[in-house]
Amino acid sequence: MPELSKSELVRMLGDVLTELDVLRASPDIDAASLKSLDSLRRKLDKAQRDLVKAMFQENTQQFKDSAAELKQHNDELAQTVDSIERVADTIRSVTKLVGAVEKLVSAVAGA
Amino acid sequence: MKTRKAIWAIAALALLSSACATRRYGRPIGGFQAASAVVIASTRQWLETANKLERDHYIDSQRAAGDVIEPKQLEEMNRTFAAEDIAARMQALRILGDYGALLARLAATEGPQEASAAVKELGEGVKSLGTTATKLCTGAGCATGNTRFQQATGVVAKVVGRILEGWLSRKAGVALDETIVEAEQPVSELIGAIRQDIQSLAERRRQAASEQWSAAIREFNAEAKGKPATPERLRVLAERVKTQADLRERLASDAPTAALDAMDKAHRALVTYARSKKTPQTFSQVVDAVDAFATAAAQAARAALPVLERLRQEVL
Numbered sequence: 001m002p003e004l005s006k007s008e009l010v011r012m013l014g015d016v017l018t019e020l021d022v023l024r025a026s027p028d029i030d031a032a033s034l035k036s037l038d039s040l041r042r043k044l045d046k047a048q049r050d051l052v053k054a055m056f057q058e059n060t061q062q063f064k065d066s067a068a069e070l071k072q073h074n075d076e077l078a079q080t081v082d083s084i085e086r087v088a089d090t091i092r093s094v095t096k097l098v099g100a101v102e103k104l105v106s107a108v109a110g111a
Numbered sequence: 112m113k114t115r116k117a118i119w120a121i122a123a124l125a126l127l128s129s130a131c132a133t134r135r136y137g138r139p140i141g142g143f144q145a146a147s148a149v150v151i152a153s154t155r156q157w158l159e160t161a162n163k164l165e166r167d168h169y170i171d172s173q174r175a176a177g178d179v180i181e182p183k184q185l186e187e188m189n190r191t192f193a194a195e196d197i198a199a200r201m202q203a204l205r206i207l208g209d210y211g212a213l214l215a216r217l218a219a220t221e222g223p224q225e226a227s228a229a230v231k232e233l234g235e236g237v238k239s240l241g242t243t244a245t246k247l248c249t250g251a252g253c254a255t256g257n258t259r260f261q262q263a264t265g266v267v268a269k270v271v272g273r274i275l276e277g278w279l280s281r282k283a284g285v286a287l288d289e290t291i292v293e294a295e296q297p298v299s300e301l302i303g304a305i306r307q308d309i310q311s312l313a314e315r316r317r318q319a320a321s322e323q324w325s326a327a328i329r330e331f332n333a334e335a336k337g338k339p340a341t342p343e344r345l346r347v348l349a350e351r352v353k354t355q356a357d358l359r360e361r362l363a364s365d366a367p368t369a370a371l372d373a374m375d376k377a378h379r380a381l382v383t384y385a386r387s388k389k390t391p392q393t394f395s396q397v398v399d400a401v402d403a404f405a406t407a408a409a410q411a412a413r414a415a416l417p418v419l420e421r422l423r424q425e426v427l
Contacts, residue, residue, distance in 0.1 A: 007307060010314045017318040021325035027332045038176060045172075045318060049165065052311040053191055060196045062304045067203035069297040070210055073290060077213045080286045098236040106243050 006055050013048040017041060135394060136287055139384070140218040142401040143377055144211035146408035150374055151208050153367045153411045154305055157312050158192075158200050164312070165191040168319040175326035200308065203301055210294060217287055288385040295382045299375060306371040313366035320362050324355040365414040373407035376400050 004012065020041045024034060165188040173180050331348040334340055380400035387393040 007310060010311050014314040014318050018321040021321040025325040025328035025332070027336070041322070042172075045322075048318065049191060049315065052315055055311055056192055056196055056308060059304050059308060060199045062300065063199045063203045066297045066300040066304065067199070067206045070203075070294060070301060071206050073294045073297065074206060074209050074213055077210075077217065077286070077290045080290070081213060081217045095233040095236050098233065102236065102239055102243055 006051060010048060010051055010055070013044055013051070017044055017048065020044070135389065136218040139377075139381060139394075139397045139401045140214045140287075142398075142405050143381060144215040146370075146377070146401070146405040147211040147374060148208060149408040149412045150367050150370045151204050153370070153408075153414075154309060155201065155204055157309055157367070158197055158204075161192045161197065161312055161315075162189050164315060164319060165189070168315075168322070171319070171323055171326070175322070175329075200305070204305070207298070207301055210298065214287065214290070217290070291378075291381050291385040295378070298378050302371055302375045302378070306368055306375075309366050309368050309371065313362070313368065316366075317359075317362050320355070320359045324352075324359045327351045327355040361414070364410075367408075367411035367414075370404070370407040370411040373400075373404040377404035 020037055023029065024037050024041070029037075166185060169185060169188040170180060172178075327348070331345070331352050334344055334348055377397075377400045380397040384393050384397040
């Protein structure tokens, strides 16, 4: 029999809970059975909540690790974007420098 | 002279190709970023209301059973998901959002086009400087500095070459390709972890809605069995049953899990495109995946939680 994953178990508990709710809503159910079903439902509800809570806690480290790794990529990407946006400005500055040098050289050549 | 012309032609072509590469990316990346923002906002809502759901579920259960509300238990429900666990997810979602925004910024950057014009201007400046420098008198009796000027123009030309080389190596298209490929694993892992959380929270919502639906039916049945049943009261209770049935039905499609799956697929398609030779076929594939993601995201946005809350308020 294949092993159930935690997510599958949460889903399975959800299916049982909804089936219990259908039974509890039946107009033919007697008070004693309803009491038993109510009690069972509370226990299963708690079991599902605890399982989801535990999965949530377990996942937190995964979130921290993946987020840290992605943040590193973001930082590098931000630097790349900045450097690309700066290149046009840098080239413009060098163009001005070349223009100034040319004026100087022209002055020398004409002298 | 021919060699210099050839170098400029190659440089211009490379810049043009770089600009085209980033422009091609514009549509899929813009679509990916817009759809991601919607899914992230929807996921944030689910996380923000995770504890509220448990708290409300407890109150509703006590009301349906006619039991007292224990403040300690109510507080316990309110702390089902620890603040630091929620905060870690919120931060991860923020980083995922930043990633999409940065990709869009890089794809839309006007750097390549602007630089293309600036590089052309610089090239003309250098060429003119070279022409002027050759007119300098460098023979005997001329200023000794003239020879140094001629040499200096050669140095400037080299500097220009280095700037171009540096620019081309950082061209936006390459940066996008590399970033998308490198981010594949953390992005995929993050989406997977978020999806699992949302699926679990959706299950908690499903069982809570199911219990409310069941309680509404029992209230209606108790009234219907009463002697005599009050028609007005029965009408009100019947409306509650209908609303709870609607809520129960809607919950199946409200969680953004399908949108998160589509987000993962769209990002994988971007990775495949980044690694590909950028043919019309690979471009069409990535556009299709991003379009499917946008559709799923729009559906997730329509199923926003405020609608559920409003329906819930109508019941109470």
